[in-house]
Structure formats: C-alpha cells, structure tokens
Amino acid sequence: VPAAEKKRWTLGDFDIGKPLGRGKFGHVYLAREKRSNHIVALKVLFKSQLQQSQVEHQLRREVEIQSHLRHPNILRLYGYFYDQKRVYLILEYAAKGELYKELQKCKYFSERRAATVSLFFIISRLDCCACIVFDGFICCLCFLLQYVASLARALIYCHGKHVIHRDIKPENLLIGAQGELKIADFGWSVHTFNRRRTMCGTLDYLPPEMVESVEHDASVDIWSLGVLCYEFLYGVPPFEAKEHSDTYRRIVQVDLKFPPKPIVSSSAKDLISQMLVKDSSQRLPLHKLLEHPWIVQNADPSG
Ligand SMILES: O=C(O)c1cc(-c2cccc(F)c2)nc2ccccc12
Ligand SMILES: [Mg+2]
Numbered sequence: 001v002p003a004a005e006k007k008r009w010t011l012g013d014f015d016i017g018k019p020l021g022r023g024k025f026g027h028v029y030l031a032r033e034k035r036s037n038h039i040v041a042l043k044v045l046f047k048s049q050l051q052q053s054q055v056e057h058q059l060r061r062e063v064e065i066q067s068h069l070r071h072p073n074i075l076r077l078y079g080y081f082y083d084q085k086r087v088y089l090i091l092e093y094a095a096k097g098e099l100y101k102e103l104q105k106c107k108y109f110s111e112r113r114a115a116t117v118s119l120f121f122i123i124s125r126l127d128c129c130a131c132i133v134f135d136g137f138i139c140c141l142c143f144l145l146q147y148v149a150s151l152a153r154a155l156i157y158c159h160g161k162h163v164i165h166r167d168i169k170p171e172n173l174l175i176g177a178q179g180e181l182k183i184a185d186f187g188w189s190v191h192t193f194n195r196r197r198t199m200c201g202t203l204d205y206l207p208p209e210m211v212e213s214v215e216h217d218a219s220v221d222i223w224s225l226g227v228l229c230y231e232f233l234y235g236v237p238p239f240e241a242k243e244h245s246d247t248y249r250r251i252v253q254v255d256l257k258f259p260p261k262p263i264v265s266s267s268a269k270d271l272i273s274q275m276l277v278k279d280s281s282q283r284l285p286l287h288k289l290l291e292h293p294w295i296v297q298n299a300d301p302s303g
Contacts, residue, residue: 009081009090014042021098025049026086030093040078043089050087058187059087065163066186073154075174075184094174094182099147102175144232147173149295150181151225152286159218159286162192168224170231192217219280225289226275233264238276254278267294 017030020041026049031042050056066077076092096102151168158165165172167188174182230238238257239250249255256276258269271294274284289295 007079009079009088011081011083011088014040016042020093025053025055028091033090039093041091041093043091045087045089047082047085047087055187062186062189063089065189065191069158069161069163069186071154071157073150073181073183074157075182077186091184092182094184095177096175096179098171099173099175099181100170145295147181147232148225148229149290151183151228152289152295154181154183155218155221155225156286158189159192159221163189164192164218165189165221165224168221168228170228217280219283222275222283222286222289223277223280225286226272226283229268229272229275233268233272234259234262238272252278265294267292267297271295 013035014031014033017032020028020030022028023043023045025045026043028041028043031040032038033040045059050059063077063080066075067079070076075094078090078092080087080089082088151173155165155168163186165183165186165188167185168183172183172185174184176182227237227239239247239255241247241250254276256273258264271284271289271292274292275289277283284292
C-alpha cells in the first residue's frame with residue numbers, strides 16, 4: 001500500500017490571524033487550519049530574501065530535521081508549502097511567546113533576596129527555589145530550574161537522534177500555554193556524523209559545510225545551555241564584552257567570572273562551571289546535569 005500521500009497544504013487551508021512576530025526573512029502569523037480548526041503559527045519567508053542570504057539549504061535542513069522531532073519541549077513543525085514568492089512553515093503555536101520577553105520582564109531570575117517576599121520562605125529555599133518580586137512580577141527560580149531541566153531532556157532526545165541544535169539562546173526558546181518550554185528555530189541544527197563512518201571513509205570528497213560539522217559534536221549544546229543558565233541567574237551572558245573581539249577572546253579563554261551580586265548559590269556555580277569547559281569531551285553530560293544537586297533538589301521530575 002503506497003505510503004499515505006503527504007497532505008499538500010495551500011494558503012487557502014488557513015484563516016490568517018494577528019502577526020505574532022517578525023524575523024529576518026518574514027513574519028509569523030497566528031492562523032487556524034480551516035478543516036480541523038487547529039490553531040498554528042504560520043511562518044512566512046520570502047524566497048527573494050532566502051536566496052539573497054543563501055540560506056535555502058539551511059531552511060530545507062531546518063524543515064527536514066524539525067518535522068521529524070516529536071518531544072513535548074520541542075516546537076512541532078507540522079509541514080510546509082510554498083507559492084511563487086514565499087515559503088510557509090506550519091508551526092506549533094506557543095501561546096506564551098518568547099522566553100526572552102519573560103526574562104526581560106523579570107530582568108533576571110535571581111536567588112537574590114527580595115525584601116517583599118517573606119524572608120523565611122527565602123532562607124528555607126534559598127539554595128533551591130527563591131521567588132523574587134521585580135516590578136510587580138513574581139519570578140520564580142523554579143521556572144528557571146524547570147526550563148533548564150526541560151531543555152536538558154529535549155537536547156538528550158535530539159542528541160539521541162544525532163541532531164545538534166547549535167543555536168540554544170533565549171531568543172530561540174518559546175513558552176507553551178501551560179508555561180512549558182519549547183525549543184524553536186532549528187535553522188542552525190545539523191545531523192552529526194557517525195565519526196567512524198565518516199572518518200574511516202575519506203573526508204576528501206566532503207564539501208566545507210559538511211567537514212565543518214564534523215568538528216561540532218553534541219557538546220556544543222551543553223556549552224550553550226551553560227551560558228543560558230548563567231544569563232538566567234545574572235541577567236547577562238558570561239562572556240559579554242563591548243567589542244566582539246573581546247567576547248571572542250573571553251570565550252576561547254573561558255574567562256568565567258561570578259560577580260558578587262546577585263548572590264548565587266555555590267551549587268548553581270558548580271553546575272555552570274562543569275558545563276563551560278573548553279575541552280568539549282569534559283563538559284558535564286546532559287544526563288549528569290539532570291542528576292546535579294541544584295537540579296534534583298528543585299526541578300519537578302515530571303517536567
Ligand atoms: O521554489 C522553490 O522550489 C523553493 C523551495 C524551497 C523549499 C522547499 C522545501 C522546503 C523548504 F523549507 C523550502 N525554498 C526555496 C527558497 C528560495 C527559493 C525557492 C525555494
Ligand atoms: Mg532564531
């Protein structure tokens with residue numbers, strides 16, 4: 001029996017709603033698939049801009065990879081279609097939007113004592129889950145830990161399928177209706193090569209972009225998760241500097257400093273220090289991250 005015909009979508013299948021955001025290559029709209037009334041996010045990309053930026057192959061890879069991933073913390077890509085001028089990606093709608101904006105609201109998720117929250121509550125839970133009140137927003141460190149644990153589980157799933165994301169950062173993380181984290185934007189993701197298969201065969205015939213990805217392995221995502229943890233706690237990434245060249249130097253030297261303010265538990269610093277390690281083979285494996293005291297004591301295992 002022939003495989004079920006892949007549904008060929010067209011713009012006429014959708015009612016288009018409000019714009020949800022704009023990216024470099026086009027906009028994202030809230031949309032409803034007419035037959036099922038299913039709410040989705042429709043990402044509209046202009047072919048002219050994709051060609052100008054020479055990212056067509058990257059987009060096809062993004063679609064190929066993300067459409068095959070099924071995990072509660074990975075944004076679903078249901079399908080795609082294109083017309084004369086545009087390519088459309090049919091994506092899961094993450095109702096609470098970008099994590100980045102949530103982080104901006106709270107300035108940062110900090111363990112720092114906040115005068116307005118009962119001291120007892122803070123002291124009793126300092127090392128695990130401290131809630132702070134910032135500009136009227138209650139930001140709970142538990143969210144942070146939950147996000148880190150969810151991210152680790154999603155990345156374990158991706159790495160298990162030999163997919164590395166390579167672009168983990170707040171802008172690429174969305175929040176679903178129930179507050180769950182969703183990794184989005186697999187535009188920089190690649191399938192890692194089985195080194196044995198590639199190494200024993202000659203590399204000579206592989207083009208640069210494929211040879212370059214042999215250098216990358218899944219531990220690039222562990223590094224980025226460590227950077228994210230730091231930014232969650234301090235409000236700025238660890239190697240930030242005025243000039244790009246200084247940031248580059250601080251990264252390659254792993255010039256990792258923990259400022260005295262806000263106060264951050266030694267357990268959190270220990271976790272971050274085990275992830276931001278120059279030698280990629282020495283970075284804390286993701287399954288070990290889920291066993292780390294700072295995570296175990298706080299993040300809810302059900303995720
Ligand atoms: O006119 C095309 O055949 C076309 C198809 C696709 C495409 C095909 C599958 C998946 C996907 F994400 C994108 N991307 C493009 C980007 C720029 C210009 C033309 C195209
Ligand atoms: Mg992005």
